[in-house]
Each structure stands twice: as C-alpha cells, then as structure tokens.
Amino acid sequence: MFRTLIRKFNYLKLNSLNNSSIKNTPKKEEIPKSIKEIKNKLNQTFSECNDFITRELEIGEKREIKVIIAYIDGLVEKKMVDTEIIKPILIDSRLTKLNQEFNKKTTIEILKENIISISGLNEVDDFNESIQSILSGDTMTYIDGNKKALKADTRGFEFRGVEEPDTESVVRGPREGYTESIRINTALLRRKVKNANLKFESLKLGKQTNTDVMVCYIKGIAHDDVVETVKRRLKKINTDAILESGYIEEFIEDAPLSIFPTVGNTEKPDITAAKILEGRVAILCDGTPFVLTVPYLFVESIQASEDYYSRFISSSFLRLIRILALASSTLTPAIYVALLCFHQDIIPAKLMITIVSSREGVPFSAFIEAALMIIAFELLREAGVRMPRQIGQAVSIVGALVLGQSAVEAGLISSMMVIVIAVTAITSFIVSSMDRTIPFLRFALLIGANVIGFMGIFLVSEVILIYMCSLRSFGVPYLAPFSPLNGMDLKDTFIRVPVWAMLKRPKALTENKDGGEQSGYRMKVNYRKKED
Amino acid sequence: MLDKVKISSFQLAVVIIGFIFSESIISNPSLAAGIDGWIVILIGLISGIVLISIFSFISILNPGKTLINILIDVFGKKMGNLIAALYIWHFIHILSLVLDHYLGFISSTLYVQTPMIFVAIILTLVCAYCVKSGLEVIARVSEIWIPITIFIAILLFLALIGRYDVNNFFPVLEDGFKSILKPSLYMIIFPYGEMVVFLMVFPHLNKHKNVFKVASISTIFASLLLLIVTLRVIMVLGPDMIERITYPNFISAKFVPDIHIEVFIAINVLLGGVTKVCILLYSIVMGVSQLFKLDDYKPFVMPISVIVIALTFWLFESFFEHQSWSEEIYPYYSLPFQVIIPIFVLIFSIRKNKMRSSKK
Numbered sequence: 001m002f003r004t005l006i007r008k009f010n011y012l013k014l015n016s017l018n019n020s021s022i023k024n025t026p027k028k029e030e031i032p033k034s035i036k037e038i039k040n041k042l043n044q045t046f047s048e049c050n051d052f053i054t055r056e057l058e059i060g061e062k063r064e065i066k067v068i069i070a071y072i073d074g075l076v077e078k079k080m081v082d083t084e085i086i087k088p089i090l091i092d093s094r095l096t097k098l099n100q101e102f103n104k105k106t107t108i109e110i111l112k113e114n115i116i117s118i119s120g121l122n123e124v125d126d127f128n129e130s131i132q133s134i135l136s137g138d139t140m141t142y143i144d145g146n147k148k149a150l151k152a153d154t155r156g157f158e159f160r161g162v163e164e165p166d167t168e169s170v171v172r173g174p175r176e177g178y179t180e181s182i183r184i185n186t187a188l189l190r191r192k193v194k195n196a197n198l199k200f201e202s203l204k205l206g207k208q209t210n211t212d213v214m215v216c217y218i219k220g221i222a223h224d225d226v227v228e229t230v231k232r233r234l235k236k237i238n239t240d241a242i243l244e245s246g247y248i249e250e251f252i253e254d255a256p257l258s259i260f261p262t263v264g265n266t267e268k269p270d271i272t273a274a275k276i277l278e279g280r281v282a283i284l285c286d287g288t289p290f291v292l293t294v295p296y297l298f299v300e301s302i303q304a305s306e307d308y309y310s311r312f313i314s315s316s317f318l319r320l321i322r323i324l325a326l327a328s329s330t331l332t333p334a335i336y337v338a339l340l341c342f343h344q345d346i347i348p349a350k351l352m353i354t355i356v357s358s359r360e361g362v363p364f365s366a367f368i369e370a371a372l373m374i375i376a377f378e379l380l381r382e383a384g385v386r387m388p389r390q391i392g393q394a395v396s397i398v399g400a401l402v403l404g405q406s407a408v409e410a411g412l413i414s415s416m417m418v419i420v421i422a423v424t425a426i427t428s429f430i431v432s433s434m435d436r437t438i439p440f441l442r443f444a445l446l447i448g449a450n451v452i453g454f455m456g457i458f459l460v461s462e463v464i465l466i467y468m469c470s471l472r473s474f475g476v477p478y479l480a481p482f483s484p485l486n487g488m489d490l491k492d493t494f495i496r497v498p499v500w501a502m503l504k505r506p507k508a509l510t511e512n513k514d515g516g517e518q519s520g521y522r523m524k525v526n527y528r529k530k531e532d
Numbered sequence: 533m534l535d536k537v538k539i540s541s542f543q544l545a546v547v548i549i550g551f552i553f554s555e556s557i558i559s560n561p562s563l564a565a566g567i568d569g570w571i572v573i574l575i576g577l578i579s580g581i582v583l584i585s586i587f588s589f590i591s592i593l594n595p596g597k598t599l600i601n602i603l604i605d606v607f608g609k610k611m612g613n614l615i616a617a618l619y620i621w622h623f624i625h626i627l628s629l630v631l632d633h634y635l636g637f638i639s640s641t642l643y644v645q646t647p648m649i650f651v652a653i654i655l656t657l658v659c660a661y662c663v664k665s666g667l668e669v670i671a672r673v674s675e676i677w678i679p680i681t682i683f684i685a686i687l688l689f690l691a692l693i694g695r696y697d698v699n700n701f702f703p704v705l706e707d708g709f710k711s712i713l714k715p716s717l718y719m720i721i722f723p724y725g726e727m728v729v730f731l732m733v734f735p736h737l738n739k740h741k742n743v744f745k746v747a748s749i750s751t752i753f754a755s756l757l758l759l760i761v762t763l764r765v766i767m768v769l770g771p772d773m774i775e776r777i778t779y780p781n782f783i784s785a786k787f788v789p790d791i792h793i794e795v796f797i798a799i800n801v802l803l804g805g806v807t808k809v810c811i812l813l814y815s816i817v818m819g820v821s822q823l824f825k826l827d828d829y830k831p832f833v834m835p836i837s838v839i840v841i842a843l844t845f846w847l848f849e850s851f852f853e854h855q856s857w858s859e860e861i862y863p864y865y866s867l868p869f870q871v872i873i874p875i876f877v878l879i880f881s882i883r884k885n886k887m888r889s890s891k892k
Contacts, residue, residue, distance in 0.1 A: 342643075346792045452646060452654070455638070458799045459658050462673070462806060466658075469672040470665040483675035485542055 029127040035066045035144035042070060042142075045131055052134075057089050059111075060102035066144040067107075075137035077156025080118070085139060085152060088115045104145035111141065111150060120153025132210065159184065165267035165289065167432075173309045177267045178289035182212050185269070185284050185291065189216065192273035197221075200284075203234055211242040212286040216272075221279045223509065226474050230281050230294060245285040245292050252283075252294070254472050259440045261433075262473040264296035271305045279509035281474075295473035295509065297480045299493050301433040302326065307496050316495035323494065325430035328423060329438055333370040334445035334457050336420045340366045342453030354416075361411045367450040369413055373421040374446075376403055378439060381425075480508035538738040543671035545750035548730065550678040551811055552580075552723040552754035554804030555630055557685075557781050558637045561722045562762050564715040564859060567771045568705055569762045575716045577755040580724035584751045586874050587727060588744040591734035593881040599731035599815075600822040606880045613823065615873065620819045622869045624836070626726055627812040628843040629858065631656070634805055635844065636851040641782055642798055652841050659809045660837045664830055667736055667814060674807045681804040684797060685757055689764050691788045696767040714859065721863045723758075724751070725870030732815035778851070813837065 032038055039054070046052035055069045067089060071081060093115050100106045112121060124130045125148050130140050137155035162184065165177035178185045186200055197219040205213050213234065217227050233252040242248060249263045250256065266272055267289050272282050275293045283292040302322045307315035339347055340355070347355070362369065380399045384392060407413045428438055441464060448456030471478035481489035489506050491497045539547075562569035562576065594602045599619060604612035634655065635648050643651065662670055705712070727747075734743050761781060765774065768784045777783050785794040814829075816836055821829035848854040 343795055346795060452643065452651070454795055454799050455642065455651075455802070458803050459654055462658055462677075462803060463661060465673055465676060466662045466665055466669055469669045469676075477672070479672065479676075483543075483672040484540055485675055 027128070031125060031127045031130065031142065031147050031149055033145055033147060035068060035142065038068060038142045041127065042068070055086065057086065059089055059093055059107065061094075065102060065104060065107050067111075068142040069139060070134055070142070071139040071154065072134055072137065075135075075157050076139055076154040080154045080156065081139050084117045085141065085154075088117060104143075107143050108146050108148055108150065111143070116141070116150065116152060118152045118154065122151045123148050124151045125149075132204070135210065136212070155183070162188070168266065168268055168271075168305075170306050170309075173305055174268070174270045176269065178269060178291060180287055180289060182214060182284055182286040185289075186214065186216070188269040189272060189276075189282075189284075192269055193218070193277070198276075201231070203231075205234065205237050205248070206239060206242040208240045209242055213242065213248065214284040216276060216282040216284060217280075218276055221277065221505065222281055223279060226279075226281055226295065226476075226509075229474055230283065234283070242285065244288045245283065245290045248283060248285055249292055254474065258467075258471060259437050260298070260468065260471060260478065261301075261437065262294075262296055262471065262478065264293045264300055264433075265290045266293065267291070268305065274305065274308065278506055295476040297473060297476060297508070298468065298478050299481060301431060303492070308499065312496050312498045319494060319496060322430055325427040326434065326438075329427035329431065330441045330445060331457070332420055332424045332427075333374065333442060334449035335454075336417070337366045337370055337446060338449040338453045338457055341450065355414075358416050359414045362414045363412075366417075367446065369417050370420070370446055371443075373413060373417055374424070374439070374442065377421055377425050476508050481506070537667050537736050539668060539671040539733075539736050540738055541742050541746045543675055544733070544737055545746050545753075546678045547671055547674050547733070547807060547811060548727070548747060548750040549682070549754040549757070550674050550804050550807035551727065551730075552751065553678075553685075553757050554681065554801055555633060555808050556723045556758055557761055557801050558633055558779065558805070559855070560758070560762060560765070560781055561715060561718045562758070563765060563774055563780055564718065565712040566774055567700060567766050568712050569715075569766060569774075570701075570759060571705070572712050572715045572719050573755060573759045573762055575712075576719035576724060577752065577759075579716075579720045580727075580751050580755060581748055583720070583724050583871070583874075584727060584747045585744060586878050587731055588734065588747045590874060590878050590881055591731055591743050592741065593878075593885055595740055596735055598735055598818065598822060599728070600819050602731070602877060602881070606877050616819065616823050619869060620816055620823065622866070623729055623812055623816045623819065624840060624843065626729075626866075627809065627816065627840050628847055629854070629862075630805070630808055630812065631840060631844045632848060632854055634802060634809075636854065637779060637782070637798070638802070640851065641779060642795065649841075649845065652844060655806075655809070656837045656841055659806055659813055660833050662806070662810045663813045663817065664833050667733065670807070670810045670814060673810075677803055678807065681800055682757060684800050685761060688785055688788070688797060689760050692764055692768055692784070694789060695787050696764075697770065698767065700766050700770045717863045718859055721866050721870060722858075723754075725866055727751075728870050728874060729812055729815040732818050733811065778855075813840070 032041065039056075042052075042054060049072075051073045053071055053073050057067045057069065059065045059067050069081070069085060089111070093110075096114060100110060102110065108123070112123070124133065124140070130142075130149055130151065133151050134140050137157065139152045139154045141150040141152065143149065159181040160179050162176045162179055164175040168177070176188065178188065190198060195218065199215075199217055199219050201215045203213045203215070204210050215227070215230055215234065230252070234248070237248070237251045239247070239251070245265060249265070253262045255262055264275070266275075272291050272293060276282050280293045280295060283294070285292070302319060304318075304322075307318065344352060359366075364372070380395065380403070383395050387395065404418055408415045408418060424442070428435060431438070444464070445457055445460050448460035450456070452459075468479055469477070469483060477484060480486070481493050486507050488504055489508060491502060492506070560569070562572035565572045590602065591597075594605070597605070600616045603616045603619065606612065607615055631652060635652055638651050639646070639648050662673060730747070734740075734747075737743055737746070765780045765784045768787050769777070769780055773783070774780050782794060782798055785797045786792070788794075813833070813836065817829040817832040820832050820836070821827075848857065
C-alpha cells in the first residue's frame, strides 16, 4: 500500500520537475503581406476584445501606402502613441525631407529611421510574436505589402508606487519594496547593483497567462550550475497560469513534499541584492512584489537584513536571540509536557508544588491541554491575518481575555500552560520566515514528548535533523555551513563578524573560478592598518 | 554507488569519535579495573592506534575497495565469500550487543516501566531511517550531534570540579599488573577492535590518502575524552562506589550540585550512540548487498533491523549475563575478526603491492 503511495508521490515529483514533452512556445507564423489580410487576422484574433484598438493610417506622397496601428487600451501610454507614432506618421512624414522615396519596400526603413520617435523600436517578422507584444503593452505598426512590422515600446499602465512593505519592516535600512510591475522591480535591483554583470534573462511562463519571468544573477559570482538548473527547471514548467511567484516556487523546488522551504522570497530589493551578491539566483515574476531567491538554506531563516546595517556586536547578539527563539518556539510545549509526565524529578520541589496546585481541577492531561492551546493560538493568528485591520482589536481582546484569563479561571487550562503557550507564540513571531514550518515541528515534538518523554523529544528531533540533512536546495545541502561543516562560512551564522572581516563569499554557494574572493575587502583592511 | 558518496575528513573524524566515545560512556570497559581505569585507557589508546593503523593501511593499500571486496581478493572467491559472510554475522552480533547495552541502560535508569521492545523498535526505526538516507546523511547528522555530546562531556567534567578527590587515585596498581590485564584486553576489543567496520566506510573518504591521519587523530581525541570521563568517575566516586554501581558514568553525573541534569546527559549520550548503530547497520546492509553483488542496499535495511532487534532480545536473559559474557568470552570471540584476520590481510596486501610494483 505504502509503495503505491510512494510511487504516486514520485510520479508527482517527476511530473512537476521533469515533464518537458509539451512546450508552450507557439509556432512561428509569417505576417501576411496585404493589409486586408492583416486586418482580418487581427480582428479574428481579438474578436470580442473590447479593449483592443486599431487605427488605419495612410502614408506616402500620394497616400497610397496603408498602415495599421494596433494596441490595447489601458496597457499603453496613450499620449505617447498619439504624439510619437500617429502624429509623426500623419504630419512629420510630409514635412521632413527624405533621401528615399516612399514605396512599399522602403516604408519600414523610413518609419524606423526617420519618423517614429520612440526609443524602444524593433522589427518583428512573426505574427504570433507581434500579438504577444500587443498583449504586453507594446504598439504594433503593420505596413501594407511588407512581411515585417514595427514594435514600439509604449508600455505605461497604472501600478502601485514603491512603498515600504508591511511584511518586512525595518528600524534601520532602506524602506523601499518591490511593486507588482516587473520593470520597476528590475530597475530597483539595478539601482542597487550598478554593474553590467547583473543579468536579467527573461522567459514567458503559463500557457494562458503568458507571465513575464526573469532570472537574475551576477555573472562571475553565481555558480553556472545553479543558473543552468534554475533556467532548466523554469523551462520545464508546463501550466496554465502563473499568478504569483508562489506558483513558480512549487514547480521548481527540490523537495515538493517537504515542510521546510527550499526557495526563499523577499519583498525588498536590498535583501535580493545582498543575496545575489553572495552568489544566489533571483527569480522575478510579473504581477507580484515577492521575488524568489535560490538556493535557500536553513541559515537564511535566522538572518535579517538589519543584521548587516547595525553594528556587528549587537547583530551577533540578535542572531543568538533568534536561534534561542527558534528552539524555544518549537521545544517549549514538548519540554513542559515531558517534564510533567516523565521527569518530575528534574523540576525543583517548590516549582513542582506551584505547577501541581495550578493544575488542580484541570480535566485534561498536559498533552491535550497543550494541543488545545496550540490550536487555539493558530486559529487566533489566522483570524488576525485574514480579517480587516479595523477589527483587529476585537480579536486581541477575545484572545487575551477569553482564551487566556477566563479559560484559566474556569478551570479549563492551567495558568502554567498559558505561560508556556505565550512564550511559544511570542518566540514564533521572531523567526517569521519559518512560521509555516514551526507548527508541524512543534506538534511532532509534542507527540514524541507525550509518548516517551525526553527520549521522544530527542528521537523526533533526530528524525527532523536526518530529514534536514538529506534536503538539498539547488544542489546545495540545506544545512550548508553547519553540516557539511565549513569553518569560514560560519562567520555569518551564530555570530556576524564585521563586514570588513568577511573576506570570502560563502563557499557552499560559489565554488567558482576566482575562488570566491570578495575583491576589495582585503585591500580595505590593509589600507586601514596602514592609516593607523 | 561507491564512487558517488563522499564524506569529508572532518565528517569521518566526527563519526569515529562518536563510534568510540558514545557507547563506552555507558559501559566503560576500563572501570572493570576500578581506580586503575586510567591506566587501562592509556594501554587501550596505544593498542587502539596500532589497530586503527592496521585498518587504515589495509584501506590505503586497497583503494576504492570495501572490506568485502578485500576479503574476496585475499582469500579467493569461495573462502573470501565465506569469511565475508562471517564478518557480516559478526557485525550483526556486535550491533545487537550495542543495542542490548543501550536498552539495558535505558530500562534500568530512565524508563523503568516502559517495555524494552518499544524502546528498541523506535530507536532502531530512527537509525534505519538514517541509514536509508545514506552514508552522507549519517555523517552530516553526526557532524551536528557529536560536537554537542563532546561539549556536554567537557562541561560535566568542569561542573563536577568541586566534588573531585585526588586521593581516590591511590594506591596505584594495588593488585599488580595482572588485575588490569583482562580489562585491557576488553578495552582493546570493545571500542577499538570494533572499528574494523570502518573498512566499509574508509573508501568513501574524499581524500583517501588522509585515512591514516584522520583515523589516528580522531582515535587519540576520542580516547582523551574517554580518559576525561574515566578520571571524572574515579575522582568523584572512589573505589568502593565504582565496584558496586552498574553505570558509574551516569551516576557520577548525579553529583552535579544543585541541578539534576543526568537525564539530558544520558539521552545526549544515547543519541551519540545513534551514530554507532547507524555505522554498524550501514556496514551490514552494504556488506550484504556487496556480497550478493547488488546495486542498492536499501531493501535490506528493514529486514536486517528486524533481525537485530530479535537477536537483541534473544541473546541474553539479563544485563549481568551480558556483562559477564562480554568480559569473559567476547574478547576471545572477536579476536580473530578484529585482530588476526586484519593482520593477515595487511601482510597479504603489502606483498601484493610489492609484487605489482616490481612488475612495473
């Protein structure tokens, strides 16, 4: 029975990663020569499309050459189309003195070189490609009697401005966040890394949505294998829709059934810049402010961008606090249950008396009590996320008063358990990038503790550890700097050494030709010494 | 399969330390000599280095070959297969002895009322899962656990400083050299001789020439840790207590003032022991698959685990039977497997190497 299940899971895994039999690139189709055919074809393609707009113009000295301008209303900047394409064709073409004469063959050259005043202008000879560009906001100019058409970049549509994201607020550091427009996002990144080696390779994914996706990396730092793997996996995606980068994440991650995230996401360009500078690859997706970064390792869940902006002693301390929070958020309920059920002799006698007296009259076992409270907390949290902000206070009142105080007074829950769950809850907010993983671990450990005490906790954590050790993210072991151990890479884990002491890039990510040397840093150190 | 899996020098060192250190802390063979245990440890250390150099030179002279392949090379096809099968049996036997040690420890100190079979099954299941994930995963897991175990051992040594009584060491060798002869032989076999299973692991080292360096350094380190533990026990408990108590290492942890941490220590040590069980189980299933010339060892993991659990319960009636058996019979029983055959194999390998080089 299990074997068939496992086989099915394997099939699913293979299906998501390796199924490349169907490709979603459409076949090439020539643009018809006569303007009538073009018109028919366009109308056929965009029938019942209310927002599709065509305009027929005449050009040439005797107005004998017909031209069709096609775009989609709302996606283009109308003013630009009017003043930079239509007006020059109608008026400027007659006023300017031309070396060539207008005829069906030369029109395209003349339009391109002398008349249309838009910087992003390309020739297209594939009809399907031209339709794609119309759909993404370009303006197409079809010319009678020519197999080529002109594509003008007139994209301009409404989007949210660059704001500070709610999810990753910082005390110190840049506050700008990504928007839903991929072009703005690439610009934000480029402004951080002004380097020609910063590459953006674009793809279109989703058979129905044709979403723009970009693979971003720094050539010479990112490992070629990782870049290749990312591109290969992206090209193998065969699906209808990519509405958010989460869709891509599910298709390309190494362990689709894992509870641990192996693909990272962020809303802030400075974080992405730091990650690609370490040798990671970023995946930008149109329509979402969340940018993916791979490979994603376990250490990244305890790293924050602010660690690098504040002084290294305080940020090292915060690192330790975060590790403590991670441990306490997963382990506290389990340890409490294990102490109460199996290892009472460890608890000091006075504390034991307090615990027992607080548990007096509680009808449930410690395990049931803990499980109930954890579930109640998860419910409250989900309610807090989903509901409108105005009634947030109501929920906190219900949570704090009803579930906390009243439940204790009514004798349903012991006051000790409320403290335990409070510690668990607060610490789980600290390591927010693991918040989808921690509840599972917490429950597994709780069950282990209830079955066989501390030994259960240790055995369950051993299983978790074995699982984490067998995980990989794009070829890099998930627990990379810890195991396999790399002494130099530990500089950015438990503590963060000063930036001028970070001499090399993480070895796990960039075992590259130039040895991963972060050029300039060593020089800086020497320079400082000389100055002194 | 053999070519793909590679472990680093540090990982191998950690696994060796875990292998020697973790189980010997439960039943420390040196303490059979009472307060002269530290001398036994030193004797064990010297002989351990000799043994580990034999094993590592066998591996260096036969690069890319595991114990099974080497045995078939040395003894011919029929004899070699027979001896390889005997070795696999020996490993299974060692594994059940190890498991019996752990179960005896758990059931008499920590979980007195829990049925042993339950503990045996969950412990073996975790190890089986680890072995199924591969040697790399075993090495990586040990890389995280073993340093913690070492750290706690050193911490405990420091925490008990107030309780130490240096007079416990005297008189040295009260009953003469003869009294430490038997414990020394047991010491040689018990943690060090069992390292013959590493002949199944050595070929996976990424820099194969470093085998001797890594193995000897980690053996010395682990022995020093054992020495620290033994000194702690002797200084805290004294001669009378050591003789009377079954698990002196564990009891000595109870003397830490003000807090009760012995449970954590015991479980931590147990989990270091997972490394030992995993390495043994891995060697067995790898050996079986190589003996029958199969590509994959994973199908054997569960059946072998079941056999081991059954054998564990079948071998001994009580802990004391186990204790006396392992002190009286075990050294002589494992001498051929762990010392005599390896020496023979080493001599043969040297001769073969010389012949090959002279031909060239």
